Amino acid sequence: MKTEVRKIEDLKSEVAQDALAEAGKLLRSGQLVAFPTETVYGLGANGLDGEACARIYEAKGRPSDNPLILHVADRAMAETVAAEIPPMAEKLMAAFLPGPMTLILRRKSIVPDRITGGLDTVGIRMPESAAARAMIRAAGVPVAAPSANISGRPSPTTAASVLRDMDGRIPLILDGGPCRFGVESTIVDCTGPVAVILRPGAITREMLTEVLGGVKLDPALVGAGTVPKAPGMKYKHYAPKAPMTLLEGAPAKMAAAFRRQVRQLQKDGHTVGILASDEVCDALADFVPDALRKSYGPQGDLSAIAAHIYEALIAFDDTEADALLGEGTTEVGLGLAIMNRLHKASGFHTIQI
Ligand code: AMP
Numbered sequence: 001m002k003t004e005v006r007k008i009e010d011l012k013s014e015v016a017q018d019a020l021a022e023a024g025k026l027l028r029s030g031q032l033v034a035f036p037t038e039t040v041y042g043l044g045a046n047g048l049d050g051e052a053c054a055r056i057y058e059a060k061g062r063p064s065d066n067p068l069i070l071h072v073a074d075r076a077m078a079e080t081v082a083a084e085i086p087p088m089a090e091k092l093m094a095a096f097l098p099g100p101m102t103l104i105l106r107r108k109s110i111v112p113d114r115i116t117g118g119l120d121t122v123g124i125r126m127p128e129s130a131a132a133r134a135m136i137r138a139a140g141v142p143v144a145a146p147s148a149n150i151s152g153r154p155s156p157t158t159a160a161s162v163l164r165d166m167d168g169r170i171p172l173i174l175d176g177g178p179c180r181f182g183v184e185s186t187i188v189d190c191t192g193p194v195a196v197i198l199r200p201g202a203i204t205r206e207m208l209t210e211v212l213g214g215v216k217l218d219p220a221l222v223g224a225g226t227v228p229k230a231p232g233m234k235y236k237h238y239a240p241k242a243p244m245t246l247l248e249g250a251p252a253k254m255a256a257a258f259r260r261q262v263r264q265l266q267k268d269g270h271t272v273g274i275l276a277s278d279e280v281c282d283a284l285a286d287f288v289p290d291a292l293r294k295s296y297g298p299q300g301d302l303s304a305i306a307a308h309i310y311e312a313l314i315a316f317d318d319t320e321a322d323a324l325l326g327e328g329t330t331e332v333g334l335g336l337a338i339m340n341r342l343h344k345a346s347g348f349h350t351i352q353i
């Protein structure tokens with residue numbers, strides 16, 4: 001299958017309108033379309049068509065028990081798939097939607113079993129991205145979409161990275177430029193007495209607490225050894241091809257710790273790549289060649305780090321690196337989402353400095 005990439009950066013332009021109409025047509029006919037959102041690129045299918053959704057699992061190599069999130073353009077569309085919207089969900093919708101948050105709600109029977117992994121709930125997300133909502137409107141149905149990467153790999157935040165994983169597997173990629181947030185939506189389970197964060201994201205625990213008073217973290221996010229409630233969170237994920245070790249500790253001590261670890265790994269014959277802040281990358285210029293130092297932004301600038309982390313991970317696949325060292329951040333605010341992804345990308349292989 002030939003994969004077409006069509007630019008929609010200028011949404012009102014004729015090229016963009018044509019591309020969106022084409023996307024709507026493909027989606028209605030059961031085909032897959034990759035599209036930009038404010039978090040990462042999604043791989044969309046008609047969310048009410050079980051067979052179309054099956055193609056998502058096939059294109060990604062995604063385990064069938066890992067449910068898909070339904071993307072809606074507005075509240076009316078959300079009500080076609082959610083059996084009820086409890087008061088806590090109402091509060092969250094008023095505060096954060098459209099935006100980078102997915103609500104787990106009881107589902108209506110119109111939602112195909114194929115996408116819920118057998119659960120009686122469904123994840124619903126109303127993206128802030130105008131491009132994403134325009135495409136959903138063009139389709140006229142809720143759009144089921146996971147991230148547009150091969151299962152287990154880092155999520156794409158540019159159309160080029162989508163193409164890398166999906167070339168030949170899908171007919172169309174809409175290119176809306178780089179994603180603003182760069183990490184997947186915060187998933188909040190609203191089906192119990194208290195809201196539970198199943199996956200941290202750009203809507204932070206602190207922001208949720210302010211609106212709801214109280215919010216819990218899924219125990220699986222805190223300690224290893226518990227089965228996560230979001231089935232997808234149990235899989236190895238976001239992983240680059242070379243194994244990565246994460247260094248965690250005080251920012252001021254990072255550069256020295258990296259130097260020690262890099263020297264040791266090089267002595268053991270490894271070609272070392274580092275995924276770190278500008279500060280650490282600069283400090284390591286004498287030890288690690290340019291091509292093997294990927295910066296994710298200034299130390300402590302969590303928005304910049306979130307926006308660049310996946311592309312930096314993906315970039316190592318074009319290098320000779322056979323051992324990666326990553327720099328950890330704080331787990332406060334957006335840092336919780338960043339560290340969640342880094343822990344998974346490194347298979348929880350961490351050195352405390
Ligand atoms: P992805 O879209 O690939 O970033 O992954 C979607 C995430 O949402 C996965 O971790 C899923 O397990 C999770 N998810 C989707 N639907 C539900 C649901 N009904 N209940 C719990 N988790 C869900």
Ligand code: MG
Pocket residue numbers: 146147155
């Ligand atoms: Mg994903």
